[in-house]
Amino acid sequence: MKKVLAMLLIATLVLTMFAGCEKKEEEKTEDMTVGFIYVGPIGDGGWTYAHNEGRLYLEEQLGVKTLYKESVPETQEVETEIRNLIDQGAKVIFATSFGYMDFVEKVSKDFPEVTFFHCSGYKTTDNMANYFGRIYEARYLSGIVAGLKTESNKIGYVAAFPIPEVIRGIDAFTLGAQSVNPDVEVEVVWTYTWYDPASEKEAAVALLDGGADVIAQHQDTAGPQQAAEEKGAFSIGYNTDMKDMAPKAYMTAPIWNWGPYYVEQVQKVMNGEFESHAYWGGMNENTVQLAALTDLAPEGAQAAIDAAKASILDGSFHVFQGPLYNQAGELVVAEGETLTDGEMLELNWFVQGVVGNIE
Amino acid sequence: MTSFLISVVIAGTPLLFATLGEIITEKSGHLNLGVEGMMLVGAVAGFGFGIITGNPIVAILGAMVAGALTALIYGFLTITLRANQVVSGLALTIFGTGFSSYIGTNFIGKKMPDNIIEFYKPIEIPLLSKIPFIGQIFFNQDIFVYLGYLTVIALGIYLYKTNIGMNLRAIGENPSAADGAGIRVSWYKYVHILIGGALCGLGGAYLSVVEVPAWQDNITAGRGWIAIALVIFSKWNPYKAIFAAYFFGGLSIAGFRLQHLSIPQSLLDALPYLFTIVVLVISSMKKSQENAPPKGLSVPYFREER
Incomplete structure (x- = not known):
């Protein structure tokens, strides 16, 4: 009896670990799937929240399917998470924290058919662009x-x-x-x-x-x-x-407004017009606002x-x-x-x- | 200077509750490394009960019950199943972090009702607050801070002046002897681990209900681990714990006011840990029984092997 209880307790403890970082999918009809990697919880009311607003705007404007993963640490784990998203059909990946840079660069070379966007870094490859805003x-x-x-x-x-x-x-x-x-x-x-x-x-x-x-x-x-x-x-x-x-x-x-950039770039990828770049958008591009x-x-x-x-x-x-x-x-x-x-x-x-x- | 010391007391209060909670847990012979987890569960429960009921008392009672229930998991694992205490405690921290984050998604961006914020505004105590200098620092604070003073005194009397407290200390030192003397060892352990959890929950609730007051993921930001160090720093003594907690609280915020003096922040951040090591060295040199950890700490008790 005690053993059963112990097993149950341990299972509960372990499972709750994953509860907070549950993956959510929203069904959309389009064949385009875009994946997002967030460094914090969407509920941080700050940095990650702003990126998620951009994701929602993207869904609304282009009707594409999006996937996301919250609270991904800036370690090897980001590679695993990106591969997971690609396994689920993601053709475009937005990685939204500085510390992801080297891992995104590495994965981008393994998946030349996928387009990567990395926020706030300075590295680019043929299929990896970086982007940030003139806050x-x-x-x-x-x-x-x-x-x-x-x-x-x-x-x-x-x-x-x-x-x-x-x-x-x-x-x-x-x-x-x-x-x-x-x-x-x-x-x-x-x-x-x-x-x-x-x-x-x-x-x-x-x-x-x-x-x-x-x-x-x-x-x-x-x-x-x-x-x-x-x-x-x-x-x-x-x-x-x-x-x-x-x-x-x-x-x-001063606030972030990533939506317009996400829409523009995903549209370009869908049209086959994507070119690698380093983007630093300001008020003119509407990326930052007051x-x-x-x-x-x-x-x-x-x-x-x-x-x-x-x-x-x-x-x-x-x-x-x-x-x-x-x-x-x-x-x-x-x-x-x-x-x-x-x-x-x-x-x-x-x-x-x-x-x-x-x- | 006065305004700095007022902030020191506030910064030290969550540490104080968590330290007292861990002291009473360790006095029963159990090392619970789940302080951070219990604080987080208490913090999210305190905030949740606060915004749902709008009642400041229910908020802190909810935090205490939540902290105690979290500690119950640890108690069951380590007392009844005699699992490894270190591993169980670490698992509890992981659990508390994930669980509070999961529950907390409902509370993000919500504001504490004004009547609760009002309730926990600083209250001047007549006469005492008129004492020059220290009056304004210690006796013009919120109710939580006063509750902290009372808990220290109550715990001190309980541990050193009552029979039950003596029984508890006996269990922490030598559970089989205590068992032989007719003390109900497991019962004592359960009760005190639960009290410890309730106090840790209270420490977390101070952050989410009074100090910040908002729910944000991982609001404790490592304070639970500092509390575990503080138990050693204060040599398992509740009276010393209050000085230790305020001292560490002060060090944690001193940096914000000393940056113009060009003292490196990294040095200030390291100071609390340096002091802990110094205290450990000094107390080990004195070899006094009084300053030693409970002998039965983190040793599972098997009655059959008595």
Whole structure:
């Protein structure tokens, strides 16, 4: 009897492990099948959620069948999962995290008839493209909102890791805030995690205690939003609209909109027109956006954003155009010059007005 | 400084509950490495009961029951079936992580009702909060924090001043002697493993109900493992546990306020573990009985081999 019970218990324990990562299929009539690999749960309300919205948009627009797999770690396991998706008929694979890069590259060589797309990396093969978005453009706009809102002229920025992607966002945000409020300072705290709601919140509390009255974030949870809500401050979210998480603090957020790119590329693959590429889409391509402003956004913010957005869209303005000064006050980008894409991808210095260290 | 110390107490509270839970579990001679899993189940249950019933008390009771039920699995495996405690505990963590994630998909993006958030707002205790400096730090906090103080005192009295507590410690040290003295060993073990699970569940619920307050997958982010280290750090003593938990809580957030001093974050992250090793070395040099782990820890008890 005990043995039977023990076996049952063990079986339950093991089976529940898989419960969370259950695979779901949605029946569609088309012969095209597209597979997605996600690094987190769809319910993260952030990065993976945004990619999943893109998948749903793709289904709706093209009527193709999609498969997905959540919470796939950035290890050998991604190879197995990609092979599984291909076994189930996937002709196109979207792998949506940086750490998948080398594994996707390897599998892409084994399956020349399948087309691969890898998000946020830098490697391509004949049948593997990489893609990412110029979120810094939207961050610049969100900086305008924060710059107009702050009264203490101190904005707190909770940031995950000191890597170019995050530094680029902080710089763009700061430049946006300074464009409407030259006295503003952006104070950065590193959490060294993408995902830890409590720690992220504590980091924001530290910034608020230090005198900041607006909080921005480059994190995947809404922890910093909660801190602002509790302390009666205001906040800028990230990844998706975070209005519901902090209705008394949230003003807007730079957000991802992958749908249009997914539709365009899958259409190309279906027509046999796919060419390998490295894509870095911005507001012009509608890959990144600024979420709708809430009532808490300061007066005049909408007009200022619209003006800045128009000048970015028509190319008359670039976020990283000179003159740009670093923290020490030295001129780094001269007037009339603009950072190239390559320079932006390797960006490792803070602009003047950022308080914080890059270690 | 005051605002930092207020945050320290908050950051230390989930660690405190989990540490107390593991202390009482280990005092019964069982090493339960499933703390992280029990915390997560407690966290998801606390949040779920909170948004479904809208009642702050039901939320924490639900978290405690859920934590205890999770511990019951471990208890059955290790007491009745005498399975390996380390493996069972690790399995419990895997189970708790997956189970909470599965249940939690229903709660993502949902907001805690305002009345619950209101209920767990800081409450000033008259007189005590007027004590200069420490008053605002320790006596202007939420109910959970006060519950933490009370649990420490209650557990201290229970373990060191009552007969039942002495019986429990006897079981942890030498279960066959305790059995010979007429103590119902298995019964004691079950009860205390369940209490331990309930306290771990409470620690998890503090994160999802009060501190964050939202459900997000894997909300504990490794705090359960730190709690296991804290048990050793506090030498199985509930009074020392409160200092240990606040100390570690403080170290975990000190980095956010010291970054301008150019102290490498990696060093700050390593400090808690360095301190644990130092404490272990010092206490092993003293060779005092008081500081040693329960002798029967992680040894299955077979009555027939008495």
